[in-house]
Amino acid sequence: MIIMSSAHCRDATMMIVIVLIMMTDGRAEWLSVHDRIKQCLRYHVNMGRRLGKQFGNPSGIAGRFVTFIMNRMNGPLYNAVLNEVGNGLDVLDIGFGNGYMLKKLLKNTDSKFFGIDISDDMVRLAGKKNKKYVAGGRLTLAKASVEEIPFENGFDVVYTINTTYFWNDLNAGIEEIHSKLRDGGVLIIVCYTKQMLDRLSSAENYKKYLEHELTDALEKAGFGTELIYITHGRSFYVKAVKNASLGKILD
Numbered sequence: 211m212i213i214m215s216s217a218h219c220r221d222a223t224m225m226i227v228i229v230l231i232m233m234t235d236g237r238a239e240w241l242s243v244h245d246r247i248k249q250c251l252r253y254h255v256n257m258g259r260r261l262g263k264q265f266g267n268p269s270g271i272a273g274r275f276v277t278f279i280m281n282r283m284n285g286p287l288y289n290a291v292l293n294e295v296g297n298g299l300d301v302l303d304i305g306f307g308n309g310y311m312l313k314k315l316l317k318n319t320d321s322k323f324f325g326i327d328i329s330d331d332m333v334r335l336a337g338k339k340n341k342k343y344v345a346g347g348r349l350t351l352a353k354a355s356v357e358e359i360p361f362e363n364g365f366d367v368v369y370t371i372n373t374t375y376f377w378n379d380l381n382a383g384i385e386e387i388h389s390k391l392r393d394g395g396v397l398i399i400v401c402y403t404k405q406m407l408d409r410l411s412s413a414e415n416y417k418k419y420l421e422h423e424l425t426d427a428l429e430k431a432g433f434g435t436e437l438i439y440i441t442h443g444r445s446f447y448v449k450a451v452k453n454a455s456l457g458k459i460l461d
Contacts, residue, residue: 284371286440287400288314290447291369294398297321299366302390304356305373309336316343324361326354328376356383365391369398374424375407375416384431391452397433399424400440400447424448 288311295301299321306312306325309332316323323343327333333353343349354360356370356377368387377383387397404420407413425435425448434454439446 287371287445287447290400290438290440291315291371291398292318294396294449295319295321295367295369300324300364302326302359302361302365302368304359304368304370304387305376306336306351307332309339309351311371312336312349313340313343316340316348322347323349324365325349325351326356326359327351328353328355357386359386359390361390363390363392365395367396367398369400371400372402374399374401374419375413377417380417380419380424380427381431384427384433388431388433388452393453395452397428397450397452398447399428399450400445402445403443406444421446421448 291311292314295315297320299319301315301321301323303312303323303325306327309325312323312325315321325336327336330353333351337344337351340349344351350361352360356373357379368391374380374383384397391397401419401424404418407416407418421437425437428435428448428450432453433450435451436449437446438449
């Protein structure tokens with residue numbers, strides 16, 4: 211999923227405003243500059259909503275574009291997962307997009323990876339991007355939702371980056387993941403904060419969770435949790451351990 215900062219949004223809007231003003235040639239039928247600015251702002255909001263839909267289920271050329279931009283902008287979020295996944299593990303990626311993150315992990319570890327995504331286009335694109343790992347048996351991909359993971363039980367690590375906004379049922383998804391993890395297995399949920407998402411027109415229809423709402427849901431399902439901020443006020447991840455003896459993970 212891509213997140214555009216408020217500064218990027220303002221810059222994009224102003225570029226459109228400037229172009230439209232330059233197009234004004236004094237003819238009576240042209241809109242006033244004031245009306246033109248209002249039209250531009252409405253267009254920007256509507257475009258943000260369209261992009262928001264693509265983030266949840268990328269498809270076609272637009273889907274390829276948003277996942278490409280996402281890969282460039284979400285580096286700190288990816289690093290949170292890279293630091294948690296080691297060697298010799300069975301790992302599940304929920305919502306892998308174009309397979310960029312999977313490719314990094316496959317290069318950096320000797321673990322075996324599985325992935326699910328609800329987009330047919332992303333399943334094809336990620337498979338193509340990582341075809342040598344698919345052919346070698348280290349990567350298996352499937353079209354599926356988090357509520358119905360098609361693989362057998364026994365994962366050591368499950369991770370997901372910027373997908374909880376699109377889950378049909380947060381509790382059902384967490385319970386399904388819990389059932390697929392080994393005892394002591396780790397779930398990593400990486401998110402932007404609700405405060406951050408509330409500033410973005412593209413996230414208008416997302417399901418946004420406060421940090422404690424995620425940790426409460428995880429603990430209810432039988433996970434021990436640790437909340438770790440990536441960028442304070444903007445992004446964080448929850449590290450959850452299956453059947454931990456304490457609600458909170460203590461070092």
